[in-house]
Amino acid sequence: MSRIQKLLLSISCGVLLSLAWPPLPCFPFLFLGLIPILWLEEICADSANGHWSFFGYSYLALLIWNVLTTWWVGNTIIGTGDISSVFAGVFANTANPFLMCIPLIGYQQTKKHLGEKFGWIALAGYWMTFEFIHLRWDLTWPWLNLGNGFSQYPQVVQWYEYTGTFGGTLWIWIMNISGYVILRDFLLKRNVSIRRKNITGYCLLLFLPLSISVLLYFSYREKGKPQHVVVVQPNIDPYNEKFDFTTLNKQLLTLIELSRKKISPQTDYLVWPETAIPQGIFITDIKDDPSIHTAQQFLNAYPRIKLITGISAYAKYTSATTSTARYSSEGNFYWDAFNSAIQLDTSKKYPIYHKSKLVPGVEKMPYPQIFKFLEPLAISMGGASGSLGEQKDRGVFFSTDSVGVGPEICYESIYGEYSTEYIRRGANLLFIITNDGWWGNSAGHKQHLEYARLLAVETRRDIAQSANTGTSAFINQRGDVSQQTAWWKPAVIESTLFASDEQTFYVKNGDYIGRAAIVITTIFILTGLFKKIKKYNIFSHSHDL
Known part of the structure; x- marks a missing residue:
């Protein structure tokens, strides 16, 4: 040829x-x-x-x-x-x-x-x-x-x-x-x-x-307790407005006004996107933060609602408690930055989950001993110096009626076995909060939504996706998409989702096929090495003769 x-x-x-x-x-x-x-x-x-x-x-x-x-x-x-x-x-x-x-x-x-x-x-x-x-x-x-x-x-x-x-x-x-x-x-x-x-x-x-x-x-038939869910897509420019802290009040008012269009006294969950509250908040100061206070005041009129939203969070330490902790010479303390989700309601409790599948280069410097020189590039892409903090386990937000929600941040939702831990820890619903506007109106945000359909099938969980400037939608337990929003347009959508408590075979056993593949790979590698050693020994023996 x-x-x-x-x-x-x-x-x-x-x-x-x-x-x-x-x-x-x-x-x-x-x-x-x-x-x-x-x-x-x-x-x-x-x-x-x-x-x-x-x-x-x-x-x-x-x-x-x-x-x-x-x-x-x-x-x-x-x-x-x-x-x-x-x-x-x-x-x-x-x-x-x-x-x-x-x-x-x-x-x-x-x-x-x-x-x-x-x-x-x-x-x-x-x-x-x-x-x-x-x-x-x-x-x-x-x-x-x-x-x-x-x-x-x-x-x-x-x-x-x-x-x-x-x-x-x-x-x-x-x-x-x-x-x-x-x-x-x-x-x-x-x-x-x-x-x-x-x-x-x-x-x-x-x-x-x-x-x-x-x-x-x-x-297949939908299973679980019905929950009325409202999803907001505020459409805030991630480059020119999102992290301009002079516009914080305007952004928060946009989220609240959009929410009012669909929520009712019967609404169970309200979902805002990743970093909907973008300014850094120290975890110890959450209850006193002005943005959190404003959101709480808004929720007081709807005591049934649980608001799940993205925030930028900080943790303060007296020593380098984690591998990602940085030292603040001004405050004489160590600190970590997180891309986080929080649940707000009238209980005044503040359960937080920190994103732990971080984007290489932007949120996490992979193998810093090797790639430290790429840190300036990460910053120019909207990332941070060093790496964001993580948490070991998946966090599930529970309500007073025992419904659990797994908050998935950005592309965590494409990690199947990783996501099953939410289910094993009691999540009856999955909420994906994301930005998806970083790459413009390309295939990126479309693929991200499509991949969530597979997660719905793998876990048999209803999914609500709230995107800042990407695509928001609902996905049922069969993987069907409904009420998909348009790109680069403010939107608010509502649906009844079903909070299931069943666990699929995949949820219980994870990537067992991948593990079986590792066994097969190991067997073939060892077989190949054995044949080479045997061939070498035969050659050496014949040479000695």
């Missing part, structure tokens, strides 16, 4: 995966998009520099996919006007495909030493191990984990309540490997009966999970 043909295969892979990704409506390409990668591996395996050649074509394919799908990561330049903020997007979209190549190179090596069938098993295991790690390390960026690709059509993956998104990743690899076998059989003009058998198997692997999912979708 010529170099041009190989390039076309590589490009077709990147384009197909991009077309399959939300917000585009072409998810069936997920079952075809990786076939060119498998074809390229077989072609490159016979060349002199097969490893490097396969790496190069794979990297190009994955680079195209990343750039076409998440180019918006660098779009903060629209607000900052600082060209350096584009570097974040460049780094994310060039580093991520490099990391994605690691399981592919591992597959090539395993196939070479253990054969094709073991290679395919290893490929799925290596890829899911990569996704598992990518959900958990400091440079976390699981936005393009394959299982997320079905988010616009949760009707086809209702079994995520048993498998989580790893089930989708495994399904995609099974379908692409099966599709590649059929393609190869056709090109090699193999026996017709073999081709029919493989095509029959492919159809079963495709339509059986689809049929199960559709059956689950149409037979």
